[in-house]
Amino acid sequence: MKPFIVGMAILILSLFLYAFNSDLILNRHANADLRTVCEEASVAGTMFIYEDQYGNGNVIFNQDESKKAIEAEIKSMLRLNDDFTPFPASYWQDQVTYKAYFYDDSNTAYPYLFVDPDTGFTHLVKAPTVVITVNAGEARYSLQFLKNGADNIRSAAHTWEER
């Protein structure tokens, strides 16, 4: 009887460890992907500037158009509906939120040290830059006591460069 009980205990423990490890690997990958999403969204955000201002030597982001591109990029890469709730095929399960910070010739004295209030991400702004922070919510953990963990939040910055 004793070997059976010990065997069952080891089996249950192994199942728990496997479930945790499997979820951890998935979350690590999804979190790294989230960073890529922030990078792509920040690149998209820097693509739109006011041409007339550029003619005067100023780089000023067209924030309305930039936000359209940022939102389209986030929705496409994270597989989200128009209201930023995830499709069933998405890894994420909570409504995704994002913040966009625009630093350009209209509102910034360079250099400026950006510190993200959500992630602690720092970036020294030396030229027009867009910083994106995406909060994708909680990770998928199957073990009950690991649920309600910290949100997955990542940031990235992209600097407008003249080509």
Next chain:
Amino acid sequence: MLLIFPLQNVQDLINQNRINKFSNIVYVSTQTARTDGRFTQSNIERLKTDLMSAFPDLSEADIYIDVTTTPKYRTDEFDSREAISYDIRIPVRKILAAPRFFGLTDSENQYISRRTGFVLSEVPMP
């Protein structure tokens, strides 16, 4: 039976490493497409070559590539029609380390890893 767990953990790490490598190769290709304004034939060929050299089990027929090959341009206003989209997929052939133990065949023990999205062209409108 308990041996399955460490074997499966190792298999999960191998699969994750494969997906990471796949993501990196696709990333390089999409950034090239961004500067070219589209996925050029040479970019697509290089993508296939990189994937097949990174994953020797892949043949050209295993790789699914659906990308924008027509020129796209940088615009003043966001226009989704000027986005360079991509949908690239490869098979991950071994989900479970011991599929026979669960009565799975090789064809049932695989899934498709997919990278999809779009990038905006950096080529100025002529």
